[in-house]
Amino acid sequence: MSLEWEQTVVSSRDPASLGRWWQEALGWVVVNDDPAEFEIRPAPDRLPGLLFLPVPESKTAKNRLHLDFRPDDRDSEVARLLGLGAARVDVGQGEPSWVVLVDPEGNEFCVLSSWPAG
Template identity: 50%
Template sequence: MTLNWQCIVVDCDDPRQLAAWWAELLGWRLTHAGDDESVLEPAEGSPQDGVSPDMLFVKVPEGKAAKNRLHMDLRPDDQAAEVARAEALGATRVDLGRPDDASWVTMADPEGNEFCILRAFTPEELATLE
């Protein structure tokens, strides 16, 4: 038997609006937009297309009440630029007890779902990934 990771599900109040926000942040495509659920997929032809799990945004009746038990870590080429861009799109920085020397920035999307923007890989780290 085999399991394949299809998608990550994000509970939310407004699937269409939150999916559009994440599409802008990630540069992904909205492949289904509905009042009860919306779907994002990586940009067609991108290195992530067919590899990264989709994102499914599902309408739930209750609002977010506590810290996420699962969140996404995003790896940028330029951390400061991507944090600023996320903030310009409506993300906010959140303090969840991050150490002073942390190499990531914890943020929340417009509905309060946490995600982290990590530091960029160094050229040496990138060379080991190739």
């Protein structure tokens, strides 16, 4: 038996708007622009993707699952994401080597420390 990770589903009040935000944040491509099933991927034929589906309610609690990203330059990437509309959030992380941000609908994600120079 084998499994392939196809996508992560993100519940959203406005799937197309949030999907386009993540498309810009990640530099991915839109593979389905249907407002009820908006999907982005790293490339049209590359998995996994992010699928944004509509829900009537706003997010009300901490995510049970979140994405972590490892940039070349953490501080520059955090500044870029903040410029796109992300916001810093404190989930009790203290002063670690990663930064916790939220997307425009409040979904947490982490920007980890940069890879060591090597």
